Amino acid sequence: MQSDLDMATGWLSKQIHDLDLLLRSGVLRYDNALVLSQPVPGSNKEDLCFFIRDLFTRLQIGGVEFKKKALESLIELLLNDEKAASVVAKEGSIGYLINLFDVNVHREQSVTVISMLCNNDVSRKIVFEQGGLGPLLRIVESGSVQLKEKAVMAIEAITADPDNAWAVSAYGGVSVLLEVCKSGSLAAQSHAIGAIRNVANSEDVRVSLGEECGVPVIVEMLVSGSASAKEKAANCIAILASLSDYFRAVIMEQKGLQKLLMLLHQSSNPDTLEHVLDAIHALSLTDSVNRLLSSSTNFISQLSGIIKQGNFTLQQISVSILANLSISDTNKRLISGCMGSLMKLIEFTKPLGLQEASLKVLVALLSVKPNRKEFVKDEKNMMRLVQMLDPVNESVPKKIPVAIVHALMSGGSNGCRKRLVDAGAQGYLQKLNEMNVAGAKKALQRLSGNRLKNIFSRGWREL
Secondary structure (H helix, E strand, O other), X not given: OHHHHHHHHHHHHHHHHHHHHHHHHOHHHOOOOOOOOOOOOOOOXXXXXXXXXXXXXXXXXXXXXXXXXXXXXXXXXXXXXXXXXXXHHHHOOHHXXXXXXXXXXXXXXXXHHHHHHOOOHHHHHHHHHOOOHHHHHHHHHHOOHHHHHHHHHHHHHHOOOHHXXXXXXXXXXXXXXXXHXXXXXXXXXXXXXXXXXXXXXXXXXXXXXXXXXXXXXXXXXXXXXXXXXXXXXXXXXXXHHOOOHHHHHHHHHOOHHHHHHHHHHHOOOHHHHHHHHHHHHHHOOOHXXXXXXXXXXXXXXXXXXXXXXXXXXHHHHHHHHHHOOOOOHHHHHHXXXXXXXXXXXXXXXXXXXXXXXXXXXXXXXXXXXXXXXXHHHOHHHHHHHHHHHOOOOOOOOOHHHHHHXXXXXXXXXXXXXXXXXXXXXXXXXHHHHHOOOOOHHHHHHHHHHHHHHHHHHHHHHHO
């Protein structure tokens, strides 16, 4: 019968395909082709490549048990040798592994392998190019808890490449990831918010986040997620808040500022604090937020503490925030202890803008008389200031120390004048004035003017 002939032809075609695969794999050229031992880490590339080709041959033409054992060997190889991932991606058939997602009996193992391959830059790229993102999102939608965690971990890794961001919205991935953020396990939530964070700069993704009401979900993770999820959520909010007034408004509506301030108080992780401060800095671009932060003594005090004791990155962000706030005299007095740290930061030429922001905060603090007295009594402050005034020192623009002298003399204090003169500031100011440095002449006049005034006062008393 024709049907019998068709079945026979189909069977023969499959055998020819499998034989062709065997021949091309090269496994028949080896005496031990049927039983291969696992290559040890550091094995030569030829042995590793042959072993991988053999595994994929068994995967593609073997029965169920052959496939299972081949997948087990592949997982063991990736666990024992981190460098094997790129070789697996190049020598094996990643597309075939992805197709195994649709086979129930092999789904868990194949998802595990793909998830492990995504930990490597080279193999991760090949997984994406072979169309892995869409099937991984389907696993996240309908898989078991364990499979969801592995799949969403792979998605987070794939989206770390900004060139892949478009595909998330193209596959409808934003809604899938948001659902995991709402109802997934803690581990899955962390990877899901990490993936959203990775693609938040994409315009298509931002549109999807708006349409799917994603911002409330992200804000909620600041208080309900794991430590890593909170960090990534803060990072995501910082990105969104820096992009548009719309996102800043929605974040504020969801009490995002209060939750960020709470996390700032609770966390001690430097990375989390960095993202929280970045988010607050972005939100402070809104006038209403700026006014709220300017009136918050606790927040201003926290920033002062970070400037004194935090790492360099946290210091930079804190200074940038403080520079844009309108601080009351009471709070200026409260945070006077950070003036020494501000002087240290002024000495750094990078990043761009740090010196100016530090100067702005310092000058604001010196507008309070007790702070001026405290500043000049600190020998380290005075030593740094005089070193900055020295024309030989080119690391700090001369307008900066001149502005500090001007601020110190704004109240006409004899005590400040005396300490500045004793420290040698007047001589350097004279040189800077001769060099036509902006502000130097005015600062010098203030020092000299006060001195003449004192001489005349003593003369009238003697008469």
